[in-house]
Amino acid sequence: ETGVTQSPTHLIKTRGQQVTLRCSSQSGHNTVSWYQQALGQGPQFIFQYYREEENGRGNFPPRFSGLQFPNYSSELNVNALELDDSALYLCASSHGGASTDTQYFGPGTRLTVL
C-alpha cells in the first residue's frame, strides 16, 4: 500500500506566474484535501475534492483551483502568484470527507514566490 505522495518537493516562482502542484492519494481513498501552511502557522484548509467534485472550500480566492482525476489523484493550481502565497502546501487523502475521518498527509510542496 503506497502512501500519499506530492510533487514537486520544492518550487520557486516569481510573482504573477502560475503553478500546478500534484498529489497522489493513498490507495483506496476517494477524498483529497489541500492545505496551505505558512511558516510558524497551522495548516489552513483550501478545498476538498470527493469523487472528482469539489466538496467544500475554505477562505481562499478563485485563483486557487483544483482538480481530482478518476484515479483520485489531484492537482492544485494557483494563478497570478503573490508573495504571500509562499508556503508549504499539503495534501491529505481519506476514505470519505467527514471531519471524523482520519486524513493521511503527503510530505508537502514548499513554494517560494519571489
Place this chain on the structure above:
Amino acid sequence: KNEVEQSPQNLTAQEGEFITINCSYSVGISALHWLQQHPGGGIVSLFMLSSGKKKHGRLIATINIQEKHSSLHITASHPRDSAVYICAVGAGSYQLTFGKGTKLSVIP
C-alpha cells in the same frame, strides 16, 4: 468560525519527563485530531477523538466536550518525540480548523 488555541507554544523537556500539551476550541465540534509534524513538513495523524480518551503506546489523548478542551500526554518522553504537535477540530462536514502547533524539544 472555530478558534483553536494551543498551549504552550514551545516546550523543552528532559528525556523521561511526562509532557502535556493543551488545546482549547470555541465552538462545539464533532471531531478533534492530534497530529505530529516533523521538520521538513510531513504530518502524521496520531488520534481522532469525539469523546473520552485514547491511548497508543506512550501517547494518551483526552477530550472534555463540555469544557471544549483536549490534552495530549506523552509519558517517558524521548528525543525522537521532538516535533510540532498540532490540534485540529471539525464541526460537521469536511473542514478542519488547525491550531498553530506546539513545538516540543526533548533533550537527552
